[in-house]
Amino acid sequence: MSRAGVLAATLVAAVVASAAPAMASGFVTGAAHPPQPAMKSARADTVVGTGTPGSCTSRAVVRAVARGGVIAFDCGPEPVTIEMRRTAKVVNTSARVVLDGGGLVTLSGQGQRRILYVNTCDRAQVWTTSHCDDQAEPELVVRRMRFVDGNATGETTDGGGGGAIFVRGGRLRIVDSEFVGNRCDRTGPDLGGGAVRVLDQHRDRPVVVRRSSFVGGRCSNGSALSSIGVSWRIVSSTFTDNRALGRGANPSRPGTPGGGSGGAIYMDGNAIRLELEDSTLTGNHAREGGGAIFFVSNDRSGTLTIRGSRLTDNPSDGFETLPGIFFLGASRTITDSVVR
Template sequence: MSGRAAKRWVALLGTLLALSLGVGTAADATAGGTPTASVPTANAPVVKKVVGKGTPASCTETALFAAVRTGGSITFNCGPNPVTIKITKTLRTCNTHNCKHPWEGGKPLTAMTLDGGGKVTLSGGGKVGIYYANSCEESFGWLSSRCDKDATLQVTFKNLTFVSGNATKGVPDKESVGGGGGGGAIAMRGNKLTVVNSTFKSNVCVKAHSDAGGGAIRVVGVKSVKISGSTFSGNKCANGGAISSLGSPMSISTSTITGNAATGSGASSGKGGNGGGVYFDGASQNVTISSTKITKNKAGKGGGGSGVFYVSNNRGGTLTIKGSTVTGNTGEAFWTGSRHDLFYLGKKLSISSSTIS
């Protein structure tokens, strides 16, 4: 949360105290647009939407932007052939139906599902990140004074291809997702994320940073991350060439993560380079990798975990790898035991029916 946001929440807490002591009134609480206490409000309905009217030309960036912004269950009608929609302004989903706080009439969104039907490619053109959501973004509507703990909105991507997203500069005029940012295809803070049967190619973020990461996907404080049946290739960032999690529990299953690179150097005390394929840094959050192939990814100079990098700073988190292959990854300067493709610090490392170099 920015300094400006923090100041507004300090004002909110002062208002709540005044109300509890009988000093103020509800009218006082909303004067001048100052946030009030949590206002009981019904969630917004999940609306079905269709982008396009049967032709490729009708599937415009403008129509997609408007649909995604206010959530719902979104599909495409772009004709029988595959289409590519070039994104020039990062797609985003607000936390409420009108992007205003609940005390200003905003109804919390519970779902944003985007299903490409296996025919839609979203391209950042090498210039912008493709998608951004943030429970602590003020202009999206705050749901509570602890926006970092909000998990009302479920974001789901299905049957899509994300290519050439670039999160190097972040989203103009919006908060960073934290920890230096990242996520050339998907950048999220808070709420929940599910990715199904999707492809991520040649997405990038900042080249060098101690914490920033996720050439394709960056999640910070997201309460549930589930990735299945998806492919990641040619993605690059300072850490976590394909996927980077900061304090977000993850489940990665039946996926292929190959040919991605952590481009930083010097590891965490320098400018990154950890996690050529997958990167996790957090506390007691657990990560599970199952039936997944992680190969030919590369750590940066001085970095570790060329395939998988996992650090639980309070040693309270568990990494589970089952039925998976983590081999042929390169560039690591440090690793765990005899497994060069893996670096792990945490409560428990569980490996079963897997091959790890």
């Protein structure tokens, strides 16, 4: 963008800004923070491993997730990668499932399978209420974990997507975690979530993402995060080199397979909200709309708030309302941020 374009974008941000004064330069340094150092959980219901890398197996992870509660890992003092031979699935009778890797544990889908699955409306995981799309439990928390090479390609339950993590219902929180090289189907309208796909959250509370990073995701739409009818609060996180590969947008143009929007983040729904704070989105790309963020509120009630963040070099090949952003909703508020 030209210098005049940058100044225009800054002016737009100032016009819609809240009462807080904008920084003179618009740049925010230190927008994202690295994961916290490794430490042991104060309490664990289940410990995966007995002190060696070889004791930390896919089978042990799958069993621990099905059992629920707080899950810690004892795989030795060095970083370890656990190659998942099956998807770990949460049983809906669990009130809370916490995976805490202590900053040392990577779960790998080996490019062959989804890594972690929650679905309160899946009878195979126990149907616990008559309102499965709006229940408080299970609550899933992933903390100080890495998820790499997850692959949901070909998954069809509830529309598929979610190469690393798929969640429908309950509540989700992601803290101090890293997602690298996860993917789902390359084409399709409304199909997304190279790393994380979320449908439904209890009482429409937002999914919380803190101090986490999403790198190299590939999917039709939303190659880091994708959701329908779900809000997000994202703080101190980074999104880099995520690409929406679909073609034809949504609804798909005649003769196209659809998709291609939201290089990093894809959101569709009605009264949805995205709060993005102290975060960086750079080098993401969409073949259609929203190289960084695609946000559509169908009833025009949704809101977008960006604070203290930097969104740069996120090309949209098709359409956008601000550099790297396609927004359709009630209001957008941008403060102390760079969008170019």
